Amino acid sequence: MKWTHFCLPLLLVLLSPALTGQQTGDGKLSTYEMIPGQSLTSRTGKVVTYHLAVSDTTVNFTGNPTPALATNGSIPAPTLAFTEGDSARIYVTNYTGGTVSFHWHGLLLPNEFDGVPLLNTELIQPGATYVAAFPIIQHGTYWYHSHTEFQEQKGMYGPIVIQPKAGIPTKEKVVVLSDFTEQNPHEVLRQIKRHTDWYAIKRTAVQSYGGALATGNLGKQIWLEWNRMPSMDLADVYYNAFLANGKIADAYPTLTAGETIRLRVINGSASSHFWLQFAGGKMTVVSADGQEVAPVEVDKLLIATAETYDIEVTLPTDGRYEFRATSWDRYKHTSVWLGQGAEHAAPTLPKVDYFALTKEMKDMMAAMPDMQMGKAPNDIPEPRVYPIGEAPSNEDIQMESMMQMGMEMGMDHSKMNHDMPDMKHDTVPEPKMDHDMPGMDHSKMDHGKMNHDMPGMKHDTVPEPKMDHDMPGMDHSKMDHSKMNHDMPGMKSDSTPAGKTISAKEMDGKTMDTGMQMGSNAPMGVMLTGYYELKEANPNETIFDYNMLRSEQPTVLKEDRPVRVVHLYLGGNMLRYVWMINNQPLSAADKIMIEKGENVRFVFHNTTMMSHPMHLHGHFFRVVNNQGDHAPLKHTVNVAPMETTIIEFAATEDKDWFFHCHLLYHMMSGMARIIGYEGSSDLLIKDKVDYDNFAMDDLKYFGMASVSALSNGTWADLAYFNLNKEFSLEGETDYDGNFEVEGKAMRYLDPRQFFSAYVGAEIDGEREMDAETGKLGTETKVLALAGVRYFLPMMIWSDLRVDHRGRLELQLEREDIPLTTRWRASAMGRYNFMEQRAEYAFGTSYQVGQYWAVVGIYDSDYGLGGGIKFIW
Secondary structure (H helix, E strand, O other): OHHHHHHHHHHHHHHHHHHOOOOOOOOOOOOOOOOOOOOOOOOOOOEEEEEEEEEEEEEOOOOOOEEEEEEOOEOOOOOEEEEOOOEEEEEEEEOOOOOEOOEEEOOOOOHHHOOOEOOOEOOEOOOOEEEEEEEOOOOEEEEEEOOOOOOOOOOOEEEEEEEOOOOOOOEEEEEEEEEEOOOOHHHHHHHHHHOOOHHHHHOOOOOOHHHHHHHOOHHHHHHHHHOOOOOOOOOOOOOOEEEEOOEOEEEEOOOOOOOEEEEEEEEOOOOOOEEEEEOOOOEEEEEEOOEEEEEEEEOEEEEOOOOEEEEEEEOOOOEEEEEEEEEOOOOOEEEEEEEEOOEEOOOOOOOOOHHHHHHHHHHHHHHOOOOOOOOOOOOOOOOEEEOOOOOOOHHHHHHHHHHHOOOOOOOOHHHOOOOOOOOOOOOOOOOOOOOOOOOOOOOOOOHHHOOOOOOOOOOOOOOOOOOOOOOOOOOHHHOOHHHOOOOOOOOOOOOOOOOOOOOHHHHOOOEOOOOOEOOOOOOOOOOOOOHHHHHHHOOOOOEOOHHHOOEOOOOOOOOOOOEEEEEEEEEEEOOOOEEEEOOEOHHHOOOEEEOOOOEEEEEEEEOOOOOEEEEEOOOOEEEOOOOHHHOOEEOEEEEOOOOEEEEEEEOOOOOEEEEEEOOHHHHOOOOEEEEEEOOOOOOOOOOHHHHHHHOOHHHOOEEEEEEEEEOOEEEEEEEEEOOOEEEEEEEEEOOOOOEEEEEEEEEEOOOOOOEEEEEEEEEEEEEEEOOOOOOEEEEEEEEEEEEEEEEEHHHEEEEEEEEOOOOEEEEEEEEEEEOOOOEEEEEEEEEEOOOOEEEEEEEEEEEEEOOEEEEEEEEOOOEEEEEEEEEO
16 A cells, blocks of 8 residues: 555656656756736646547538537537646547647647647547647637648637636627538538639629620729739638537527626637627727737627637626627628527628729829739748848838838829728829739647747847848838838828928828828738728727737747848649649748747738738747737738738747638648748658658649530530649531640749630531532641740730641630629620631629539530520
């Protein structure tokens, strides 16, 4: 008995590092000295154990049974509750037929438990049990989700709630928001890449020529297409439902009049932002991404995918009050009802005015004439490490970004037609429409070496950096300094003397003619999301933006470190649904290397019409806003369209960490990177083969097809394509035996994917009478082809080809001209220069369902016909 009393405590002591996910015997214990906004915590504590079982299931949220993935039989997965200082031990057992994974989103933990398969954590094989063990060194609201393919969309997500040691006195409720589709997520991505309008039709988001004409917006529609942009949009996917805690509507009936509740709101959706509002009055934001902030009262808040906010609301009287989350494209919502009694619903947000968004986009582009939408500049600044005290200020980086986009002092305001909200000026000529625009629719950690001077530690105030150093990517010899003593474009500068240079700080808060503010007082993280439209409709309301977030503790980084500045241009092409950083998808990019002991500054330049919630694993970063030393700490930041956003963090870790857009379909289509620490051995990425295995998602192939069975013949199109390659087969035949078949192997050559080259073959068959025998026969000819394609303004594809006989041919084609919401038109013209022969065709179609349409066509070779088109 005495032996047992002696050995059992000894055994527990020896096992305690394993129970907390730490390594022994190699000097790699983490000190975890200080966490942003957290108190000093010990490395060990009460071991809290959870057992999670992942299994296939079927759900029915909308009346149609849908395959899904449940954890412990539920969607969302169970809440993992801890107290700061605990040690987590989580068993995950895989009862599905495929591999699974879990990433602990926002938790600071050893690299090997981060949960990104093939990067730092092994996949959990069918039938296997995985154990994640790590210390809980923070508090706040977080979540966990799969990082394997599309499993997050299918239900593998759940909340993590970590209480501070002192506890929270108010009542609280977890609210996990998510989006639900009845379609297989693989099919969803294929449909998006196929670029049909079906999801926009279902979301009432189509911008058509008929709609433009009826509302006086024809000029905006033409401007869009002249600039090779499909219709403006906010979201990519049509969802059958939005859920709160796995329900169309959830409830918390025990709340009574005068009581306050803290709602721990988690956006666990795959690709949706939500507008939050409360029927009982204002909401008070008290925490963002698990980090406490100075309380701020708001009427509306846009929560981006993967973000969390703690929001306190108070029931004003007895009754049932709605806390509503409306999808950012405002066609559906989900709710949590608080209290009981008479219902008080939150106001229904108006439908999105997409033409107003087009106008907002148009005005922003006019203010940034040198910016190429969807594409990084040719001279992307290389990552640069500045010696201590010599890094440019964040204000100067913002100024440089504006200048690179053409926002130079002395800009010609007469070229700007900016009917933005709050703008007052006479009508001016249309802006030039010559922008090159893509079709955008829019491991084991070496803990012994860790220096945990995390953001949020109290340091001495950092002196103002020198502001006259060479900026990364700037060539002062090419700058026209004569333009630099004038007002910033469109700034209201009545108080600014002529010829006075406006510094970054003096610029702060001034307003452009576009109605957009410059500098730190501009609304941040919400541009082109409908913010201005809602603000104009409700001028007395407070609508949240990042500039309202103020950390309760200073977050300034230590000044005694070198600073690495990395410019990241977020780009892509909506027509082919390819998303990139610095003109490269993950599969084609190198790691972004940083070094332990330096401060790292990421400068995001969003060159697209879409928002991108960027998430960095294993770190918190400062979001540089107008709060100075009290800038908020986050793990996910929404980079709004056309916005330059700066984040910075202390490089205190090691090994590889994932960094990506948290819109699932953007990440799977290339918008991601690996952040690697110099001199650190990787866990699973040992060579190029390992890297390629991890980064292959954006290289996957997809198929599409259509068959039109018409009265005058049959038309068929097949394609098999990936990121930059496409193999296609097109054919048409009449009922007399005449036919044409063409096959091509094509590669896109530029980042915008406007330009491509191909080789192929064409086989033509023509029925004709044999002069000698008098019998009908088919004369067949086979041609080898080579050609190039280029995407022209007005969404026209040009195709210049030559066959093996040297015969040159030019084709111009425009498909899917949106006449109304479901009615489309198309046109094609082809001219053979050697034969001096022209062919042409006109078509129209009405989209009845996702996979079929009624069509009519006139073809110069096949005549007039009509019938059904099947679309896959």
